[in-house]
Amino acid sequence: MQKGIIVFLNGTSSSGKSSIAKKLLKQTAMKFQHVSVDDFFQGFNDFVDHKFPNLEPANEVDQNTVAQIIFDPIISMCYSTIKLFSEMGVNVIMDTVVDNEKWFKTCQELFSGHPTLFVGVICSKEELARREQARGDRAIGLANAQFDGVYTFEKYDVEVNTEELSPEACAEKILKFIRSGETYSTFEQSSKKSLGV
Numbered sequence: 001m002q003k004g005i006i007v008f009l010n011g012t013s014s015s016g017k018s019s020i021a022k023k024l025l026k027q028t029a030m031k032f033q034h035v036s037v038d039d040f041f042q043g044f045n046d047f048v049d050h051k052f053p054n055l056e057p058a059n060e061v062d063q064n065t066v067a068q069i070i071f072d073p074i075i076s077m078c079y080s081t082i083k084l085f086s087e088m089g090v091n092v093i094m095d096t097v098v099d100n101e102k103w104f105k106t107c108q109e110l111f112s113g114h115p116t117l118f119v120g121v122i123c124s125k126e127e128l129a130r131r132e133q134a135r136g137d138r139a140i141g142l143a144n145a146q147f148d149g150v151y152t153f154e155k156y157d158v159e160v161n162t163e164e165l166s167p168e169a170c171a172e173k174i175l176k177f178i179r180s181g182e183t184y185s186t187f188e189q190s191s192k193k194s195l196g197v
């Protein structure tokens with residue numbers, strides 16, 4: 001049974017991942033599903049808001065504790081969903097920032113044996129800062145904070161520089177690689193420098 005391709009878009013916030021994903025979804029030559037971790041967090045927030053509208057916490061819970069209790073399982077759920085879709089033969093675009101070694105290794109373990117196309121979505125710090133200002137819906141400095149944790153790889157299957165290429169051209173470059181029939185070996189062989197967990 002043929003597994004679905006996982007298109008792993010590796011880029012910081014504002015690098016252009018969602019814009020590329022939109023173009024991949026719009027074309028008709030090949031079908032994809034778009035899986036973003038944001039949707040899983042949104043689902044959790046909606047669940048709490050609707051199911052527990054009168055929740056009155058008796059304790060202050062700090063961000064680290066929240067992250068340990070709920071962020072990790074939510075992120076795991078997102079990655080597992082991607083794996084499941086691939087197992088079902090569905091092509092998936094993975095649109096989430098993986099900026100630490102722990103989560104990168106988790107993806108590698110989970111996606112082992114699944115064709116994972118490793119795409120470097122490249123953009124300079126200066127342009128990321130400019131986009132962040134222009135968007136107004138992301139914390140200023142977020143991309144810069146993620147930069148060193150995200151761009152730690154020497155090799156990708158496909159590299160797209162979003163300062164030079166439009167989202168359409170980036171999507172076309174990715175599709176061209178898929179059509180070429182080359183195998184995707186880079187992801188399994190990659191390792192992230194130890195940059196914190």
Ligand SMILES: Nc1ncnc2c1ncn2[C@@H]1O[C@H](COP(=O)(O)OP(=O)(O)OP(=O)(O)O)[C@@H](O)[C@H]1O
Pocket residue numbers: 011012013014015016017018019020097131135138161162163165166167
């Ligand atoms: N190839 C491109 N050329 C020019 N501008 C771009 C390009 N790709 C994205 N942008 C612009 O950069 C901004 C961020 O793009 P996008 O939402 O695709 O990034 P992202 O990586 O998905 O960010 P996040 O992870 O924060 O959701 C948008 O304003 C978008 O219009």
